[in-house]
Amino acid sequence: MADYYHSVTLDAEKCKGCTNCIKRCPTEAIRVRDGRAWIFEERCIDCGECIRVCPNHAKLAVTDSLDLVKAYPKSVIIPAPAFMGQFPTPDPGVVLSALRLIGFDEVYEVALAADAVSMAMRRYLKEHSSPRPLISSACPAVVRLIQVRFPALLDHLIKLESPMEMAAKIAKDTLGPEHGVFFVSPCPAKVTAIKQPVGRDKSAVDGAFSMSAIYAECLRQMEHAARAPLIPKASGYGMGWGRSGGETTIMGRDSLAVDGIHQCIKVFEEVERDKLAGLDFIEAQACVTGCVGGCLAVENPFVARVRVRNLAAERGAHGEEATPGLEQRLKSDYFTYLSEVKARPVLRLDDDISRAIDKLRQLEAVEDQLPGLDCGACGAPSCRALAEDIVRGYADEMDCVLKLRERVHGMAEEIVDLARHLPRSMGMKSHTQQSEDDDGEAG
Amino acid sequence: MNDARPNNDSRIVLEFRIKGMDFTTAGEAATGIKRTMTQLGMPADMIRRVASATYEAEINVVIHAHRGCLVAKIGPERIEICVEDEGPGIPDIDLAMQDGYSTAPTHVREMGFGAGMGLTNIKRCVDQMHLDSVVDKGTTLRLLFFSKGRE
Ligand SMILES: Nc1ncnc2c1ncn2[C@@H]1O[C@H](COP(=O)(O)OP(=O)(O)OP(=O)(O)O)[C@@H](O)[C@H]1O
Numbered sequence: 285m286a287d288y289y290h291s292v293t294l295d296a297e298k299c300k301g302c303t304n305c306i307k308r309c310p311t312e313a314i315r316v317r318d319g320r321a322w323i324f325e326e327r328c329i330d331c332g333e334c335i336r337v338c339p340n341h342a343k344l345a346v347t348d349s350l351d352l353v354k355a356y357p358k359s360v361i362i363p364a365p366a367f368m369g370q371f372p373t374p375d376p377g378v379v380l381s382a383l384r385l386i387g388f389d390e391v392y393e394v395a396l397a398a399d400a401v402s403m404a405m406r407r408y409l410k411e412h413s414s415p416r417p418l419i420s421s422a423c424p425a426v427v428r429l430i431q432v433r434f435p436a437l438l439d440h441l442i443k444l445e446s447p448m449e450m451a452a453k454i455a456k457d458t459l460g461p462e463h464g465v466f467f468v469s470p471c472p473a474k475v476t477a478i479k480q481p482v483g484r485d486k487s488a489v490d491g492a493f494s495m496s497a498i499y500a501e502c503l504r505q506m507e508h509a510a511r512a513p514l515i516p517k518a519s520g521y522g523m524g525w526g527r528s529g530g531e532t533t534i535m536g537r538d539s540l541a542v543d544g545i546h547q548c549i550k551v552f553e554e555v556e557r558d559k560l561a562g563l564d565f566i567e568a569q570a571c572v573t574g575c576v577g578g579c580l581a582v583e584n585p586f587v588a589r590v591r592v593r594n595l596a597a598e599r600g601a602h603g604e605e606a607t608p609g610l611e612q613r614l615k616s617d618y619f620t621y622l623s624e625v626k627a628r629p630v631l632r633l634d635d636d637i638s639r640a641i642d643k644l645r646q647l648e649a650v651e652d653q654l655p656g657l658d659c660g661a662c663g664a665p666s667c668r669a670l671a672e673d674i675v676r677g678y679a680d681e682m683d684c685v686l687k688l689r690e691r692v693h694g695m696a697e698e699i700v701d702l703a704r705h706l707p708r709s710m711g712m713k714s715h716t717q718q719s720e721d722d723d724g725e726a727g
Numbered sequence: 728m729n730d731a732r733p734n735n736d737s738r739i740v741l742e743f744r745i746k747g748m749d750f751t752t753a754g755e756a757a758t759g760i761k762r763t764m765t766q767l768g769m770p771a772d773m774i775r776r777v778a779s780a781t782y783e784a785e786i787n788v789v790i791h792a793h794r795g796c797l798v799a800k801i802g803p804e805r806i807e808i809c810v811e812d813e814g815p816g817i818p819d820i821d822l823a824m825q826d827g828y829s830t831a832p833t834h835v836r837e838m839g840f841g842a843g844m845g846l847t848n849i850k851r852c853v854d855q856m857h858l859d860s861v862v863d864k865g866t867t868l869r870l871l872f873f874s875k876g877r878e
């Protein structure tokens with residue numbers, strides 16, 4: 285397998301090299317070269333910011349094809365809680381039925397697993413008295429952001445599996461391992477979390493479909509589904525996970541919800557400075573409005589958020605048990621991460637601190653020479669990023685258009701200057717005179 | 728904002744100006760130093776200690792003084808931070824160091840500052856700390872961090 289899997293990819297045909305995406309990237313992972321964008325694989329956290337901002341739809345989230353289902357003797361579809369927010373008057377029972385009618389043997393609500401994960405999280409909060417605040421690990425883009433930019437906060441991550449992962453695990457454990465489990469994903473981050481998980485070697489999810497594609501399939505089945513709705517099992521709490529604020533409702537008063545990757549960064553900076561130690565819990569979601577704002581969702585995120593909120597309120601606390609023997613499983617390590625979450629120090633300039641210091645000094649010297657306009661015309665998100673690329677050997681000072689212009693200007697002046705000087709053989713009067721005088725003296 | 732000055736030893740020198748009562752730029756030194764430390768691949772726990780202490784020191788200048796300057800010297804094994812300000816100074820340093828002691832005015836307390844815990848938090852994060860102050864002139868705070876724990 286390649287070192288890095290990413291759902292976020294570029295359609296080179298569509299990319300115009302406009303540089304719109306490079307500045308939005310929270311890890312400065314994108315550069316424009318040869319008229320198109322390139323992604324530094326080791327830096328990308330699959331947050332989807334570039335997909336949202338690209339005016340040419342050149343960035344996309346790769347998902348699986350529905351044909352994948354055929355490879356399994358039986359199949360289960362597991363919709364993200366945000367999926368219910370896509371429908372104008374959501375009747376969860378009808379939506380679940382429509383999902384199954386697309387061609388699956390079973391449906392298991394991720395919202396139901398979210399109910400169980402909520403219980404596991406409250407237990408985790410009680411059992412781990414420090415550090416504070418704990419940070420939810422449900423959004424994979426946020427987990428990766430912490431690995432890359434906030435290694436000091438890895439201890440704060442709640443080391444419990446996401447509702448998606450748990451839904452797949454429970455579905456396989458209760459229905460049988462021959463079942464292929466397929467997720468209806470709101471985002472590329474979840475797709476990457478399935479193909480290359482953090483906290484475990486292999487995901488229990490076998491494939492991920494785009495929410496918008498499944499939405500279209502569902503619409504075709506709605507009429508039929510309305511005649512035989514299924515009975516939803518998740519409580520309003522689990523359903524609420526589809527929007528920002530859903531997790532904090534179950535985690536008590538001393539919790540904070542933040543949405544949007546750039547706002548998450550601001551909050552994490554505060555945590556790093558110990559300014560939020562009075563809080564128990566932070567729900568952090570990379571997308572504005574939470575998963576309903578994922579870039580594979582169909583509906584306007586704010587509209588979908590209200591729907592999920594209302595749906596959760598109507599449903600209330602009533603729900604079924606996510607899995608037989610839940611009590612026992614909560615006491616075991618059924619919900620916990622299997623492996624350690626490690627830092628991804630991809631921003632460092634060198635493995636050796638002294639050499640990194642040398643490079644940083646070079647970087648700052650180069651940055652001093654650049655105009656400081658952060659115009660992006662060089663293909664890097666800022667002058668400092670270009671300076672970094674130069675020191676890393678990826679770029680050249682002449683990639684800066686202003687530097688180039690300065691150089692061309694200088695060369696043009698030199699050419700004009702040179703043109704003024706005529707060769708001796710063509711004889712400039714004063715010049716000839718001078719030479720004769722010299723000769724005279726010598727003779 | 729900051730600049731690396733040529734120096735013969737292998738250290739990065741960062742300089743930041745801090746303005747009294749300017750809450751919009753408060754935190755820039757902490758953020759800048761953190762970015763540098765991340766690029767250098769310094770240990771996560773040290774990044775955190777330095778970020779916390781720097782931020783508290785910055786905010787103290789913003790809240791209590793008129794203006795100041797923060798200089799960070801970052802080397803492979805140690806980080807020195809010096810915060811010098813022009814301001815009212817601290818008449819009784821021992822008292823100021825006590826938990827909960829604060830002279831922050833009400834409007835600042837309403838913003839969530841002034842618990843009197845800043846200097847205590849700084850002390851918890853650093854390996855060495857020196858606070859000098861002259862009343863009606865200013866305050867100088869020197870902080871020292873070692874990358875291999877307390878030495
Ligand atoms: N740079 C400074 N100039 C003048 N006085 C200061 C300075 N730094 C601290 N002090 C004095 O020391 C006291 C204690 O400082 P400390 O940082 O511990 O608490 P605080 O700033 O009042 O509140 P907190 O840091 O919890 O928001 C301050 O209230 C102030 O009287």
Ligand code: SF4
Nearest residue numbers: 299300302303305338
């Ligand atoms: S936003 Fe980025 S991916 Fe889209 S066209 Fe511009 S450079 Fe290419």
Ligand code: SF4
Nearest residue numbers: 423471570571575578
């Ligand atoms: S907030 Fe939800 S939709 Fe957005 S990246 Fe995170 S998990 Fe995906």
Ligand SMILES: [Mg+2]
Nearest residue numbers: 786787845846
């Ligand atoms: Mg203070």
